[in-house]
Amino acid sequence: MIRHKRRLFAPTAAGTGLGESTFAEAAWDRSRSATLRGAVVGACVGAVVAFMANIPAAWVAHGVANATAQRLLLADARGSLWSGSAVAVLTGGPQSRDASALPGRLEWALGLRAYGFDLKVQHACCLNGSVTIQVRPGLGRLGFTVLPSPGWIGQWPSSWLGGLGTPWNTLQLGGTVRLVSPGFKIESAQGRLWIDGRADIELLGVSSRMTTLNTLGNYRMSISGDAAQGGASRLQLSTQDGALQLSGEGTLGPKGLTFRGEARAEAADEPALNNLLNIIGRREGARTVISIG
Numbered sequence: 001m002i003r004h005k006r007r008l009f010a011p012t013a014a015g016t017g018l019g020e021s022t023f024a025e026a027a028w029d030r031s032r033s034a035t036l037r038g039a040v041v042g043a044c045v046g047a048v049v050a051f052m053a054n055i056p057a058a059w060v061a062h063g064v065a066n067a068t069a070q071r072l073l074l075a076d077a078r079g080s081l082w083s084g085s086a087v088a089v090l091t092g093g094p095q096s097r098d099a100s101a102l103p104g105r106l107e108w109a110l111g112l113r114a115y116g117f118d119l120k121v122q123h124a125c126c127l128n129g130s131v132t133i134q135v136r137p138g139l140g141r142l143g144f145t146v147l148p149s150p151g152w153i154g155q156w157p158s159s160w161l162g163g164l165g166t167p168w169n170t171l172q173l174g175g176t177v178r179l180v181s182p183g184f185k186i187e188s189a190q191g192r193l194w195i196d197g198r199a200d201i202e203l204l205g206v207s208s209r210m211t212t213l214n215t216l217g218n219y220r221m222s223i224s225g226d227a228a229q230g231g232a233s234r235l236q237l238s239t240q241d242g243a244l245q246l247s248g249e250g251t252l253g254p255k256g257l258t259f260r261g262e263a264r265a266e267a268a269d270e271p272a273l274n275n276l277l278n279i280i281g282r283r284e285g286a287r288t289v290i291s292i293g
Contacts, residue, residue, distance in 0.1 A: 057084035070094050071164060075101065082110050088123070092165025100163025102126060102156065127154045141189035148183040155179070158206060167279060174207035192254040195225040195233040210276040213269065217242010223252065237261055243269040244276070248290060258293035
């Protein structure tokens, strides 16, 4: 008698429905993992946005102090990177005892713009309304474009310069420093400074406690450059009027600042200006040679 062996078959996944269940569970796991990843990414992005939105103004003040070797300080900074205010102070640098603050508070507002930011600055004492500065960061470089304002851009008391220490604290200047420009750009690249455009720094009604004269005169320092040419910007100092005659030329560019000029006095005013002429440069007879760089 021949016995036939029965072949045992395991139930198939299709027959029992286990395949559909396993597939559904796997899909659910993938969906849950994707949701979790999205939540984590969203939380991280939200944290970064919240952090950026609340960067304190004190951090801005710290950055400005470091960038200027602590010669320009934003004291009592309030607010944030995007909207804040501070007191502008000039000092002679680290451990200097000289300091001079402008009256009132410097206010700023920073907004996003294509490829950069727009910085709007106001200061009731010293700026002509709201001054706009376009900030353009780049790879290894940073550009600042000062947009023109009707008339002048800013004006500051000359006495503010006394905070920088020697020789300004000795000269104790009076008068006004005014910035006039049709618009110019300052660009820093790998530690080098470039200026594109033209800016005039006017010294108006200048006086000094080093002389008995009520005023020394009115002067202009013109700065002009063309970044496309890759050269240094040109400096030119001229006297508009006054007892003290100043003149000179120089450059500002990748190799730093160089300037050669001279100071003279009219014969009738020379006795009153002798002390001043001895301080501002090297005396050569009736003239004083001014040399920087």
